[in-house]
Amino acid sequence: LAVRGGGNVETQGSAGAVLRSAAPLPRPFTLPLRIPDVLRPTSTHDGTDYYDITQREERQEILPGLKTVVWGYEGRFPGPTLVSRRGRQTVVRHHNALPVPTVVHLHGGKTPAEHDGYPTDLVQPGARREYVYPLDQPAATLWYHDHRMDFTGPQVYRGLAGFHLVHDDEEDRLGLPSGDRDIPLLITDRAFHEDGSFRYPSRDPSLRGEPGVTDEFMSGVLGDCVLVNGVPWPVLEVEGARYRFRLLNGSNARRYHLALDPPPPGGVAFTQVGGDQGLLAAPVEHERLPIAQAERFDVVVDFSAYRPGQEVTLINTLGRGGTRDVLRFVVTRRGRDDSRVPSRLAELEPLSRDQARVERDFVFARGGAEHHGTTLWTVNGEPFSPDHVAAEVRPGSVELWRIRVQNVAHPVHLHLVPFQVLDGGPTTAGWKDTVDLDSGGQADLLVRFPDDPSYAGRYVFHCHNLEHEDMMMMANFDLR
Numbered sequence: 001l002a003v004r005g006g007g008n009v010e011t012q013g014s015a016g017a018v019l020r021s022a023a024p025l026p027r028p029f030t031l032p033l034r035i036p037d038v039l040r041p042t043s044t045h046d047g048t049d050y051y052d053i054t055q056r057e058e059r060q061e062i063l064p065g066l067k068t069v070v071w072g073y074e075g076r077f078p079g080p081t082l083v084s085r086r087g088r089q090t091v092v093r094h095h096n097a098l099p100v101p102t103v104v105h106l107h108g109g110k111t112p113a114e115h116d117g118y119p120t121d122l123v124q125p126g127a128r129r130e131y132v133y134p135l136d137q138p139a140a141t142l143w144y145h146d147h148r149m150d151f152t153g154p155q156v157y158r159g160l161a162g163f164h165l166v167h168d169d170e171e172d173r174l175g176l177p178s179g180d181r182d183i184p185l186l187i188t189d190r191a192f193h194e195d196g197s198f199r200y201p202s203r204d205p206s207l208r209g210e211p212g213v214t215d216e217f218m219s220g221v222l223g224d225c226v227l228v229n230g231v232p233w234p235v236l237e238v239e240g241a242r243y244r245f246r247l248l249n250g251s252n253a254r255r256y257h258l259a260l261d262p263p264p265p266g267g268v269a270f271t272q273v274g275g276d277q278g279l280l281a282a283p284v285e286h287e288r289l290p291i292a293q294a295e296r297f298d299v300v301v302d303f304s305a306y307r308p309g310q311e312v313t314l315i316n317t318l319g320r321g322g323t324r325d326v327l328r329f330v331v332t333r334r335g336r337d338d339s340r341v342p343s344r345l346a347e348l349e350p351l352s353r354d355q356a357r358v359e360r361d362f363v364f365a366r367g368g369a370e371h372h373g374t375t376l377w378t379v380n381g382e383p384f385s386p387d388h389v390a391a392e393v394r395p396g397s398v399e400l401w402r403i404r405v406q407n408v409a410h411p412v413h414l415h416l417v418p419f420q421v422l423d424g425g426p427t428t429a430g431w432k433d434t435v436d437l438d439s440g441g442q443a444d445l446l447v448r449f450p451d452d453p454s455y456a457g458r459y460v461f462h463c464h465n466l467e468h469e470d471m472m473m474m475a476n477f478d479l480r
């Protein structure tokens with residue numbers, strides 16, 4: 001049985017104390033939502049699209065009147081959105097113009113090992129690196145983010161994250177809301193220093209005068225300001241029509257329970273059409289949507305249930321004060337709407353327990369290893385090491401992975417492979433790549449490994465609380 005969602009207190013049983021901003025924060029719902037630009041290919045030939053991205057530092061106005069130094073893809077937080085077609089090869093050439101090594105991982109991508117962004121496969125400052133993505137996978141909301149070993153938390157916090165959407169014909173035929181009514185929403189929390197810079201309790205004293213490895217840091221970094229697409233508590237004007245929102249929790253350590261306030265009269269708040277790895281077999285309705293770090297929910301919201309002029313707030317029922325507010329919609333007028341949400345969405349083959357020839361147990365907990373007197377987060381008692389293989393898996397096989405988590409909640413993510421959660425309940429429908437478990441919780445995952453020999457190699461799986469990940473809650477599987 002999958003038990004999900006954190007507790008209902010601000011610390012959520014999984015993360016440290018909330019860092020307070022010293023800079024003045026804007027009044028909620030005064031700044032317009034930004035939608036990241038779609039990046040155009042630099043060139044296209046032989047069925048491959050080539051993109052160029054420079055990772056660089058830039059000053060971005062996040063808080064009114066202040067400049068925040070951002071480490072961004074193309075200097076922006078979030079980075080530009082990439083849009084690909086299923087099966088059409090996408091090559092992204094990254095140029096690292098930052099003062100630190102980086103690694104790019106396409107989260108949710110079915111990517112050969114050498115392009116998957118292994119945590120020690122560094123792009124040094126000044127260097128360039130080409131990542132090749134076959135994208136031989138169904139339409140889905142993927143995202144790309146930094147994955148540097150030991151430093152993923154601080155580097156993502158400083159801005160290294162963006163969307164990568166995959167479309168396919170099956171999705172096109174459905175008639176879901178599209179164009180201006182298909183909007184990616186990256187939800188993150190941050191705290192700010194007085195001068196507007198990001199506040200992160202770093203282990204590297206050269207970065208900022210913050211405490212070193214404290215328990216607060218170990219548990220996960222929480223900010224007091226919720227940003228959507230890099231804007232604090234933004235506002236978005238919508239027409240009275242259906243919209244598709246691609247919700248992504250890109251926070252380091254915060255999980256949210258999303259709801260609409262007020263709920264649509266006589267309707268349902270969220271009609272989920274897709275999850276981490278793409279479209280569901282059939283829509284699932286939610287009044288409240290728990291979303292853990294790295295999870296994606298593609299939902300349709302029908303604003304025709306509201307009257308023109310009405311304000312509707314996307315709230316986080318786990319939050320208090322500023323972390324309760326997320327985003328406000330203002331319904332302008334009735335809009336023409338040809339979109340639909342069909343009752344059948346995608347062909348998904350349900351896996352069953354007896355297809356699994358191998359069963360493995362993984363315990364995500366604190367303990368088994370120390371670093372400077374701090375007890376680390378581990379998988380089966382082992383801290384991450386690039387040389388230690390926790391599972392050798394066979395191409396084309398289905399395995400049952402029994403995940404148990406202890407001490408606090410942990411969102412567990414597997415690279416490369418989609419999985420189905422057995423008996424997981426309504427929020428775990430479809431193919432997923434991240435599953436959230438409460439302390440003491442357990443989930444049985446049916447994992448399918450690709451048959452194609454081009455995917456042979458070593459991949460990681462880990463907790464997506466980024467501070468837990470940096471504090472070694474990560475392991476390897478070898479596909480061969």
Ligand code: C2O
Pocket residue numbers: 105107145147294413415460462464
């Ligand atoms: Cu979102 Cu290993 O990553």
Ligand code: CU
Pocket residue numbers: 377409410411463464465468469473
């Ligand atoms: Cu964790």
